[in-house]
Amino acid sequence: MRGWLVAVLDLVFPALCPACGAALGAGRRDPLCGGCWAGIVRIAPPCCGLCGLPLGDVAPATSGAAGVEPAPGVMAGRPRAAEPPTAAPRRGGEDAGAPRCGPCAASPPPYDYGRAAGVYTGPLREALHAFKFRGRRALAGPLAALAAEQCGARLPGDVEALVPVPLAPARERERGYNQAALLAARLGRALGLPVEPRWLARVRPTQAQSELPAAARRDNVRNAFHAAPAVAGRHVVLVDDILTTGATAAACADALRAAGARRIGVLAVARALGVAL
Ligand SMILES: [Zn+2]
Numbered sequence: 255m256r257g258w259l260v261a262v263l264d265l266v267f268p269a270l271c272p273a274c275g276a277a278l279g280a281g282r283r284d285p286l287c288g289g290c291w292a293g294i295v296r297i298a299p300p301c302c303g304l305c306g307l308p309l310g311d312v313a314p315a316t317s318g319a320a321g322v323e324p325a326p327g328v329m330a331g332r333p334r335a336a337e338p339p340t341a342a343p344r345r346g347g348e349d350a351g352a353p354r355c356g357p358c359a360a361s362p363p364p365y366d367y368g369r370a371a372g373v374y375t376g377p378l379r380e381a382l383h384a385f386k387f388r389g390r391r392a393l394a395g396p397l398a399a400l401a402a403e404q405c406g407a408r409l410p411g412d413v414e415a416l417v418p419v420p421l422a423p424a425r426e427r428e429r430g431y432n433q434a435a436l437l438a439a440r441l442g443r444a445l446g447l448p449v450e451p452r453w454l455a456r457v458r459p460t461q462a463q464s465e466l467p468a469a470a471r472r473d474n475v476r477n478a479f480h481a482a483p484a485v486a487g488r489h490v491v492l493v494d495d496i497l498t499t500g501a502t503a504a505a506c507a508d509a510l511r512a513a514g515a516r517r518i519g520v521l522a523v524a525r526a527l528g529v530a531l
Pocket residue numbers: 271272273274275276286287288289290291
């Protein structure tokens with residue numbers, strides 16, 4: 255009945271993909287079309303255990319990966335078979351002694367491990383823009399599913415809570431939602447983990463990181479966050495949409511550590527490449 259209704263609604267009001275504008279078609283992950291879902295450049299091991307950077311050669315940053323042979327560590331256009339949404343992926347597959355990329359080996363980030371689901375390029379980049387800046391909050395569904403499918407099984411088994419990266423209150427009012435909180439809520443359901451948005455707050459306004467050169471980002475967010483005493487002794491995973499320079503995640507991790515968090519992971523939907531952390 256519901257499928258029939260969706261089919262009729264699609265005929266009357268064709269649903270268009272917010273990333274590319276095409277009709278959704280076969281293989282769709284509403285509201286993403288089948289082509290965009292399949293075209294996301296997924297990150298799979300081997301990747302840096304600290305920042306999620308795929309190790310080895312990386313596929314060129316182009317959309318439409320058709321005909322491009324995926325590099326090791328990157329799977330393009332081969333989404334894993336959909337799992338029932340109620341089935342929490344088995345966790346505990348943490349790779350002890352995980353490899354590290356050069357920059358992380360030289361200067362490890364203040365969090366204990368980082369995972370990212372896909373490369374910030376092509377359809378994933380378009381989808382994240384629509385999700386973040388064009389009010390397309392329904393994209394939380396496929397974006398969180400992507401993160402759960404690619405990273406859920408690679409999270410340690412003793413994670414106690416997901417904590418979304420907070421937005422400044424003024425920015426959240428303006429946007430109407432915090433994209434990281436929407437992702438964390440969906441991820442929490444998919445992975446069977448509690449979500450604790452109140453465990454981390456922004457205590458001073460910052461400039462949008464995207465407006466700043468990489469070198470200025472760390473200063474921009476330094477001491478911008480405060481963690482609740484409840485994180486003391488806990489193993490928490492920060493959730494964010496995009497890991498670019500890692501400056502925001504690092505500032506959040508500093509605040510969580512200062513409040514006594516025992517272990518801190520970072521889980522992002524997308525990882526930008528070619529940016530030194
Ligand atoms: Zn599309």
